[in-house]
Amino acid sequence: MAAADLTPVQPHHRFDEARLAAYLARHLPDFKPPLTVQQFKGPAASPAFMLHSPGRNFVLRKRSQPKKGCSMAESIERDFSLLRALHDAGLPIGQPQLACTDDSVIGAPFYLLDYVPGRHFRDPNLPGMDAKQRHAHYEAMAETLARLHNLLPAETGLPTNGSGLDYLNRQVTALIEQYRANATDAIPAMDRLLAWLPAHVPTDDVTSLMHGNFRLESLVFHASEPRVVAVHDWDLALIGHPLADLAINCMPWRVTIPGMGSLQGIDFIESGIPGEPDYLNAYCRYSARETIPHWNFYLAFALFRVAVMAQGIVKRGNATTPAAAQALKVYSALVRSVANQAWNLVGSDED
Template identity: 70%
Template sequence: MAASADLTPVQPQHRFDEARLAAYLADHLPDFRLPLNVQQFRGGGANPAFLLHAPGRSYVLRKRTLPKKGLDIAASTARDFGLISALHEAALPVAAPRLVCADASVIGTPFYLLDHVPGRHFRDPNLPGMDPKQRHALYDAMAAALAQIHALPPAQTGLPANGDGQDYLVRQIAALIEQYRGNRTEEIAPMERLLDWLPAHVPAERTATLMHGNFRIDNLVFHPAEPQVVAVLDWDLALIGHPLADLAINCMPYRVTIPGMGSLQGLDFIESGIPGEADYVAAYCRHAGRPAPEEGGIAHWNFYLAFALFRVAVMAQGIVKRSQAAGNGTAPPAPALKAYAAVVRSVSHQAWHLVDGGDD
């Protein structure tokens, strides 16, 4: 079951008519029985998740409060459910899909339902409470799960291809540049350089795979006792893109410290048992059937890292801009706002150093 630390009562802004939901499930799920108890998972942002307890069964309900670009909420919800259904059919580690509901009158918005997958859920990438051998095995399992995702033929996902991984990078960089320019609150020299450098240096490798888009250890459920990923969560950002961009995003805890999120910066990797970035990337290559990095298995790795770092900086800048626009009444505390502004500066310097080799 989910740990109690992962759950809260349903938050006021996400409450719905639980009796109406229970009646709907009783009509549409053959094995559903009353009574129904509802709790909310922590986090989730604009796409919250809820744990539904019923006699003998537990489910996860996901709903969207914001649609994907170009879709309404009903179509976005159907897309998410269709992807998870395709991944489950392909034997990837995802929860079994149960139903999708387009009728907004049930809980106020379309939603879908999955089986709840019991197991271990770690919010901190440092894996406190584990011994070095356990930590190493869990990170190896994470690398294996990411390689398994990337090995699925894109046609089996049901997602639109929209070109290949190179096209994905071109589109994403253009969108991030536009987003950053719209949210810019000060001129940061390395960010200005990255705005020109990144679109001019997209690698020519034409490959396309399923990308999770937010593959982190806190989006994984591990087997209760074994070093095995039994469910990958949070597929809201999934699309057909570039596997190395996905891997670089996965490696961000090695590079970045973001307020409220765990980081691997400054960790003693030998003592902890957690592989360093190079060893983790080598493990991914092994599971993905790529040559080791030192044997040419990953070309232009610094570009993909710079892209992922730039993405983090743009997201942090968006928080700074929105916080300033919100005014004192709803903005985060000044220290938090200052911390996000510092993330933009430090991460952009790191990204530019990777691609330029400079020290500014």
Template identity: 70%
Template structure:
């Protein structure tokens, strides 16, 4: 799939003065040459990205639509850029960072600039048009890239460590619980039991790592001809947390179908070549830098799956509540209501059993 298929004209609510940006880039980059043309990347990210075309050189501009909690837009952009810079320095596959701009006079909001990395970008996790061997190799490469992220020393990222692993899980479960209670629209027995069970059953094993937070096929750029990840995109949710939670979030297409996002449910894994969840987890373990994981796999995997499913249910509940506040009659809200209940039941079945 060509990268051009993932570009569109700049959407009206994201437009900015391209001539002013071109002047700014000419003053900041010695190798920048006009004219400048701008396109927007398609995607579900809240924070948009843009392709900047200039003669002989292309760049990616990222800005934020929403600041991180407790930060201004400028502080959020500076934090994002500092992380990308640290990851690039540490050898993770990200675009070469150039600068962060907090002067809102340039395009109306803070932004940062990276080199564009050409390659293959797959939006559909089913990988249509590939043969089974190619699909298997792509998933093997994705597992290897996630293991590479988790192998990085968290201290090199510059992100707050906040106790990492177990403390991340405890904080996340508490925060998600508060969000669900604030947005509750129906009584769902499985969610009520998860709210009690999850904080009381956090696995004892401590593991702390850089979490991408939204690691999925759509956020990866692959080599033009090889099954190898050459860029990891969309680090907006990155933090120091638990690697197995990150892996479980990565595995959600195996478990749920969310409106507007890809799913692997109903796939024939033998005929397609796409590894089933156990085989994908095994691939991650093979590539892990931790000998214990390579030898023994992942203990308490059902807990991490239940946590990730719980997270999906809470997010879907928030979308449902906001949709209902805008007024009745939106058919998409029925789909989200179904997601909340079915995913909550699936999460509870992971750890106990019984639907509601």
């Protein structure tokens, strides 16, 4: 998170800042008032806020919704425990400071960690950089993702809940159920994927930490070097399969998602941004892999996930204005195009 992405606290997220300052004064020995609060831009399951105090800044996160099967307090404690474990393992995470499950402080449980200054990029095309700089930043992203995946699951403090293979089977089943509940139009490619995916889950049972939404926007880079100094947006983190996480990371090469940017149509040689094969090679170097087996399955899985999420937006959409109606058309078209792309990857698979 970068300071340039700050706004005043939005009305529906406001809380008693004086009460929070009093709480921090009691629980952080080196906290110094006065306290001022701003909010980071962008949607998130855990809204994020910048806390300014003399000589020191913090990031506060609270949850809008609890994790499945958990209370809000349990979700915050789980998030905080993960961040503490990652920081202790030497991964780029701001120093976790405290977790508060007392709703009376700001109206919801929250956790606090040190703010890590740096550069934050929302556009994956990295405008304003030269080719060498772009390449170096993507290399750093691949290295950081490999470091996360190389961490032993037991070191994260997260519940294992089965293996990487179990994760894939659970996710495919859940996504199929979610799509069927939200389907509005017949889409042949989606119907084929509903049958193909559960029958072709790879048996290479590799288990690792998954970030769940790892992309350039999730990273804070050093102020002048192509080096990741912090990873944020850990709301979807769990123990799962590293190649599913890698495929989710590679979606900008494959699809244009509204509001998230895309690498489709760019000149990889001129821009310096690695094409997908070169990016995968970098990931393999840092994760000590020789190959990525069944890559088309993982891509199809990630694309199917995008299509299911887009279909949910279509199902819940309310076209009460011309702009809303146009947005629903965009998402409806996205479901079809992404489903077709996923099926084109795997439809001729004989396995």
